[in-house]
Amino acid sequence: MKKRLLGIICIFVFIIGSKAQVTQINSNKSLQLVSPLTTTQTIFASVTDSSLWVTDGTLAGTVQITTTIKYEALAGLLSGKLIFRGSTAATGAELYITDGTSAGTVLVKDINPGTTASAPAEFALLNGFIYFDAATVAEGRELWRTNGTNAGTTLVKDIVPGTDSSNAINEYHLFSNGTFLLFAAKTAANGIELWKSDGTNVGTALLLDINTGNAGADSSNPANFYIYNSIVLFSATDATHGNEIWKTDGTAGGTLLVKDINPGTGSSTTLDIFGFSFPLLLGFHTFNNHVYFNASDGTSTGEVWSTDGTTANTTLLKNIVPGLSISVILLIDAVDLPGKFIFPVSDGASRTELWQSDGTPAGTVLFKSFDVISMNGDIPAIFLPYNGNLLSGNFSQTLFQGNKFFFTASTTAAGYELWISDGTLAGTTMVKDIIPGSGNGIDATKSLSYLYTSGELYFAATDATHGNELWKSDGTSGGTSMVADIYTNTGDALPELFLINNSKIFFGATNGDNATATDLYVVNGVFTPLPVKLVDFTVTPLAEDALIKWTTSQEINTNSFTIQRSSDGLNFENVTTVVAAGNTANGHKYSFTDNNILASGGTIIYYRLLTTDTNGKQEVSNTIALKIKPMNWNARLLANPVQQNIQLITSGITANAQMSIKDMSGKMVYSRQLQRINGVESVPVTSLPHGQYIIIITSDGENKSILFIK
Secondary structure (H helix, E strand, C coil), X not given: CHHHXXXXXXXXXXXXXXXXXXXXXXXXXXXXXXXXXXXXXXXXXXXXXXXXXXXCCCCCCCEEEECCCEEEEEEEXXXXXXXXXXXXXXXXXXXXXXXXXXXXXXEEECCCCCCCCCCCEXXXXXXXXXXXXXXXXXXXXXXXXXXXCCCCCEEEECCCCCCCCXXXXXXXXXXXXXXXXXXXXXXXXXXEEEEEECCCCCCEEEEECCCCCCCHHHCCCCEEEEEECCEXXXXXXXXXXXXXXXXXXXXXXXXXXXXXXCCCCCCCCEEEECCEEEECCCCXXXXXXXXXXXXXXXXXXXXXXXXXXXXXXXXXXXXXXXXXXXXEECHHHCEEECCEEEEEEECCCCCEEEEEECCCCCCCXXXXXXXXXXXXXXXXXXXXXXXXXXXXCEEEECXXXXXXXXXXXXXXXXXXXXEEECCCCCCCEEEECCCCCCCCCCCCCCCCCEEECCCCEEEEECCCCCCCEEXXXXXXXXXXXXXXXXXXXXXXXXXXEEEEECCEEEEEECCCCCCCCCEEEEECCCCCCCCCXXXXXXXXXXXXXXXXXXXXXXXXCEEEEEEEEXXXXXXXXXXXXXXXXXXXXXXXEEEEEECCHHHCCXXXXXXXXXXXXXXXXXXXXCCEEEECCCCCCEEEECCCCCCCEXXXXXXXXXXXXXXXXXXXXXXXXXEEECCCCCCEEEEECCCCCCCEXXXXXXXXXXXXXXXXXX
């Protein structure tokens, strides 16, 4: 009797404990993630009524911000505040800003005054401004920008003067590479072509009329922009080549067809069949300083191509699925491992596979084949181990437990289940048969949601007695279990994992008390993302030097960072090795100056970072590039260190010049337009604390940076 009673108590304690692992912090508002606002606050919006909410992960700290403004779309974060498209009856859809409080949630500007909406859309960040397209009665839909203030929200350029628009909403494909903007705009003379902007009216112009002509059918329709080193890859159409891959360095002369992959007027990026056009180009993947993508040479749609941006080195890597049928090769779902990357493949009929490539045709081979294929989403899905700083927008892949990743796959014996791999065939195994036998423990048609923490994967799954609920796994069968039965018994909670913030896991799910609305939950405990090391890696010119900076968010057993340099982007040499902080939960900032590199005579210098752990494991970063071009003007200081005033001498400047001063953290502390071009200008700096600063002079699209000491 005592043993039976003890067993009942144990079962009761287990049930209470499992439910206590999650806390409901909002009920029946169907809150969806908008963005983290700070490291402790997150903004959500309701799908049910478009209301805006802020939460710190507690029930008391989850509150509605405003009762009058309806949320529509995220614009971005500026200076700790969130800018978004919102709407009221009085303004229509316009730009709003919030600091997470009711008082701090206000209209930025009624761009199209009155109740008619300007409907801002397609947001991109560049140099402290958010750029977007918006419509007014006077100008039509055109390019605008904002710094979060009414006065700082202005029309960049009325590309088509008068009431006509330069493009339709969501058709600009607005893109920022951090130096300039690219977008598609339409004029009567050129059709929809490639435009570039530096954020100014005069600096916003047609970059190249790729498909010469003036009718819609003659437009190049540039899209699919992707940063690669110092260039941007994109797709575009011209009359003689069809829709192909192009590149630009931001100049008309540097905007070129990469290669006519499907010779003649046929397109390599689409498959035209039964009167419909199906996209083949689903995105790009960078590995070892080459870009990989799907394309067709006209004989097969199952081809993987590789490019370094040159015609000669744009080649067919492998024809994985021969023929002109509709196949699926998910390079956008590729995971990087030391020396290779792995990606899913399906021919839609009889093959469901994972492939691997080291970047060579011989090294692009089948990794593992699975024996079930259907049209119900049974293609392997890699749970990409993306992590990073959501506030800064810096992301990277960091393998789970240092060398593993999770994925889902289907077999006849076990159904669609959770797998784990270390990149070797022997180390690729099913984690757990969650529904024993051929049942699907993971149902891609219900919820294919996941989130990595530093120690576990959280995901949606179904076992033999429960519906679709929140599960977790440490990569072992014994360490894979249901977190909580939110919709009790066989009901489907359909968990949707959002993010980790304030050390909590946020997810949405339904407990069954409302047929159309979901609830917001947090998983109790203290959680950290995957130990992302590198979240920022940049190079900027500084006088004749190259200033290289990188930032880590966490470091675990990191030994050193080796800076490597190349003149061709392929062959690298070691420049220096910097000792790492080792183990830190708060991250660390690093910098190194490559002296006199701008006087080396080259045109582009490439850098990458080799991270070495204490156990000898090494990881190579993405490659970044510094473009070197001759400076037609000059600027220098009369004295350095500086006492009360900077004495700045400029010469050879032929256009307006802007001067700014930043501290060593990158914060702008002073900015103004130069009044005395080609002469001596005195700039008072008495209010600046003692320390090191960088003065930046910008003119005619060129920057010159000078380090000085106050």
